[in-house]
Amino acid sequence: MADPPTIPIVGGTGALGAGLALRWATAGAPIAIGSRSAERAEEAAERLRETVPGAQVEGLLNEDAARRAEIVFLTVPFRAQSENLNNLREALAPGQILVDCTVPLAAAVSGKATRSLGVWQGSAAQQAQEMVPEGVTVVAALHSVGAPTLGDPRAELDEDVLVCGDRKADKARVARLIELIPGLRAVNAGALEMARIVEQLTPLLISINIRYKTHAGIKLTGLPGGDHWE
C-alpha cells in the first residue's frame, strides 16, 4: 500500500489501542486516537509523537475519530463495548467497516481473566454487528495480540491474527492494515460467527502466560506461503 489511509482507533488510549497506535505510527500510517475525552486523546497523541518522531497522529473524541476513515478499530474493554457502540451510532455510516477487538473476559465482572462470559449473540463481535448502524459491517480481529508486547517498541512480533467476517473482501482490507505491522500475519478464520472461538484465544493465552511467565502468541502451521489475501 503506497499511502495507507488514516487508522481511527476508538478507545485508543487503552492498552491495546495504544499498542496498535505505536506500531502503526512506527510503520508510517496516520492514526486518529479516539477517547471519551478529547483531552486524554490529545495527550496520548502527544506521547506517541514523542516516542515516534514524525508520527502522523491526532487525538480526538471517539465519534470524531470514527469519521476519519472507512475502517475503524474498536479496542475498548468488553465492559465498555455496548456503551461505545451506542455512542458511535451517529458517527458510523453505511459502507464503513468496524473492526471489533473485544474479548468478553470474565474480568469485566470481576471474574478471572482465564474465563469468559457468554454473550447472548454468540460473541462480542456478533453483538457489535447487531448494534452498528445498517450498512456497517463488522470484522473481528486482533484479540490474541498481547497489549504489553504491542506496547513495547523493543519486542519483536511473530504471530498470526485470526480475522473473522462474513465477506472476504472486507477481511482483506482489514488484513492489509494489520500486515502493515511487521511480524503480524492476518489469517482468514472464517465467518463472523467464528469470533465465538477466536475471542476465546485470549483467556487461553492468559492461562498459558501465567504458567510460562511470558506473553505468548498464536501461529498456524501448514498454511500455504505467499499472500493469502489476493
Place this chain on the structure above:
Amino acid sequence: MADPPTIPIVGGTGALGAGLALRWATAGAPIAIGSRSAERAEEAAERLRETVPGAQVEGLLNEDAARRAEIVFLTVPFRAQSENLNNLREALAPGQILVDCTVPLAAAVSGKATRSLGVWQGSAAQQAQEMVPEGVTVVAALHSVGAPTLGDPRAELDEDVLVCGDRKADKARVARLIELIPGLRAVNAGALEMARIVEQLTPLLISINIRYKTHAGIKLTGLPGGDHWE
C-alpha cells in the same frame, strides 16, 4: 524415556486413534489398540504391523486395552463419548489417567464441523471427568492435531498440543507420551476447565482448513525454550 509403557488407545480404529497409533508405533512405543470389536482391533493392529515393521501392537476390546497401562487415551467421536465412558467404568481403576481427546463438533448431530455443541459440564473433558470412576483423573489433549496429518507417514508434524488438567504432574506424564511423536510439543494450557476453549480449536482449524485447503496446526510463539515439564 528409555522404555515407554504401553499406550492404550480406546477407539484406536478411528481416524485420530489410528493416526496416533501409527506415530507412536513408529517411535517404538508399544500400543494397545482398543475397539468395540476385538476382531476390528486385531485387523487394525495387523495393518499397523505391516506399515511399521517390528511394531509392538496388540488389538483388543476397549475395556481390555484400558487395563494395559496407567495412562489411557480416549479418541472416539463426541457422539460415542458417553457410551464409551460408561463401558469403561469397570475397566478403569483409581490412579489411572484418562486422556480425553473428544471434540464436541456439531457434526455429531449432523451440524457443521465448524461449529460446536454446548456441553452441560462446560467441555467434553469435564463431562469425562464426571463420568470416570472416582480416583481416575482426566487430562485433555490432542484436539487440534489433524487425523489426516497424523495418519500420513510422509507428513512432517510441526505443532503444539495444548494439554489441560488440574494437576501438573499428570499433565507432565501425558506430555512425555505426546512428545514421543517427533514434531509435537506439549504445552501446559492450564486447568481442565480450559478444555472449554482448547476443544474449540478444532472447529476453528476446520474453518481455516476449508479456506486454505490445508491441514493447519496450532503453534504458540513466545514460550521459553527447553523442557517445559521438568
